[in-house]
Amino acid sequence: MGLTQRQEKIAGMVRSLGPITGEQIAERLNVTRAALRPDLAILVMSGMVEARPKVGYYYTGKNVMSMLTDQISRIKVRDIQSVPVVVTSSTSVYDAVVTMFLEDVGSVFIVEPAGILTGVVSRKDVLKVALGGSDLHKMPVKVLMTPMPKIVVTSPDESVLAAAKKIIDNEVDSLPVVAIADHQETKAYEVIGRLTKTNIARLFVELGEGRGGEHYS
Amino acid sequence: MGLTQRQEKIAGMVRSLGPITGEQIAERLNVTRAALRPDLAILVMSGMVEARPKVGYYYTGKNVMSMLTDQISRIKVRDIQSVPVVVTSSTSVYDAVVTMFLEDVGSVFIVEPAGILTGVVSRKDVLKVALGGSDLHKMPVKVLMTPMPKIVVTSPDESVLAAAKKIIDNEVDSLPVVAIADHQETKAYEVIGRLTKTNIARLFVELGEGRGGEHYS
Numbered sequence: 001m002g003l004t005q006r007q008e009k010i011a012g013m014v015r016s017l018g019p020i021t022g023e024q025i026a027e028r029l030n031v032t033r034a035a036l037r038p039d040l041a042i043l044v045m046s047g048m049v050e051a052r053p054k055v056g057y058y059y060t061g062k063n064v065m066s067m068l069t070d071q072i073s074r075i076k077v078r079d080i081q082s083v084p085v086v087v088t089s090s091t092s093v094y095d096a097v098v099t100m101f102l103e104d105v106g107s108v109f110i111v112e113p114a115g116i117l118t119g120v121v122s123r124k125d126v127l128k129v130a131l132g133g134s135d136l137h138k139m140p141v142k143v144l145m146t147p148m149p150k151i152v153v154t155s156p157d158e159s160v161l162a163a164a165k166k167i168i169d170n171e172v173d174s175l176p177v178v179a180i181a182d183h184q185e186t187k188a189y190e191v192i193g194r195l196t197k198t199n200i201a202r203l204f205v206e207l208g209e210g211r212g213g214e215h216y217s
Numbered sequence: 218m219g220l221t222q223r224q225e226k227i228a229g230m231v232r233s234l235g236p237i238t239g240e241q242i243a244e245r246l247n248v249t250r251a252a253l254r255p256d257l258a259i260l261v262m263s264g265m266v267e268a269r270p271k272v273g274y275y276y277t278g279k280n281v282m283s284m285l286t287d288q289i290s291r292i293k294v295r296d297i298q299s300v301p302v303v304v305t306s307s308t309s310v311y312d313a314v315v316t317m318f319l320e321d322v323g324s325v326f327i328v329e330p331a332g333i334l335t336g337v338v339s340r341k342d343v344l345k346v347a348l349g350g351s352d353l354h355k356m357p358v359k360v361l362m363t364p365m366p367k368i369v370v371t372s373p374d375e376s377v378l379a380a381a382k383k384i385i386d387n388e389v390d391s392l393p394v395v396a397i398a399d400h401q402e403t404k405a406y407e408v409i410g411r412l413t414k415t416n417i418a419r420l421f422v423e424l425g426e427g428r429g430g431e432h433y434s
Binding site: 042072073126161198202203 | 377382
């Protein structure tokens with residue numbers, strides 16, 4: 001839908017001057033009160049503006065953006081997550097990087113048997129030690145991995161919005177998608193997926209092309 | 218805003234039975250015509266349903282997703298682009314990677330004097346040669362860069378949606394934002410910015426939190 005230019009103008013007026021009466025708005029726009037009625041009705045219906053008897057119209061702060069917000073926050077991690085790429089902690093850095101290239105991923109997750117998450121290694125981590133001239137064949141990946149509990153994770157039920165915020169706030173490229181598992185009598189994370197900036201960029205494209213509906217679970 | 222359950226129901230009814238009059242809808246829902254009026258107004262306003270005098274309401278096929286599409290496609294690359302990080306083609310790979318770390322970017326753009334784009338180098342490119350055991354101090358960055366005209370670029374006026382699609386389709390992490398410049402009597406690209414998956418993920422978060430409005434230019 002979108003608002004007409006006049007509706008946008010009225011909304012702006014209510015925002016900066018409200019509470020303001022219909023008569024005052026009409027006067028400022030140099031139109032009759034009756035001519036304004038449909039526009040005001042639409043603004044009130046949209047929730048952007050509210051009318052209070054004997055006070056006038058005031059701005060609620062809600063707008064068309066809130067519908068967008070609704071739609072976006074309904075999409076869950078499970079709806080767009082990728083398959084995780086994992087190695088064990090005794091894998092050499094070299095082999096971990098080979099895995100990254102073969103699977104074309106920017107990070108691999110380090111797991112112990114039963115898929116319990118113990119670390120994450122990114123291209124950036126490897127590049128740092130490669131610059132230092134270390135022998136990547138001999139170095140096990142656990143030496144340079146970001147270990148638990150420092151790893152930021154997400155779960156299938158989390159909203160993509162909340163997960164994307166974690167990616168941005170923690171400056172990482174991806175999050176392991178985990179389920180809580182019982183492991184050696186303590187709670188641990190089992191890796192069941194991967195959420196990346198690529199997943200989010202792809203979702204953005206799908207939403208922008210009107211193809212996001214398939215993700216609403 | 219989002220639709221209420223009753224509005225969703227009416228939309229479904231119009232979709233399957235339309236064109237249908239307000240009276241017919243009221244009868245099926247067992248409410249008065251007057252009680253329906255606000256719901257129908259909202260559906261018409263949303264563009265999902267249209268009213269034709271003496272015919273009734275019919276479904277347009279548009280829905281809340283199209284509003285999302287509208288909003289998203291109005292955001293331009295210039296509204297969210299980052300500053301480009303550049304080196305010259307004689308820079309060593311080692312120094313290029315140091316620049317990547319200092320600026321915390323995943324790619325650097327290779328430019329000639331006057332800022333003309335000649336190449337792009339990513340962490341992935343460097344990691345590949347580092348694995349091969351090359352001396353990164355001696356190798357100039359031009360040896361491993363992706364050269365023009367193979368580089369996928371965007372411009373400040375392009376929609377973020379179109380640019381994001383290029384990122385996904387070409388499997389790259391970022392695009393140089395360029396302006397067309399006259400250079401040595403041929404057209405060339407001057408690098409003026411950088412659009413990354415991070416920019417897109419951040420925009421996604423802003424839209425999801427209802428803070429995207431600031432980007433509409």
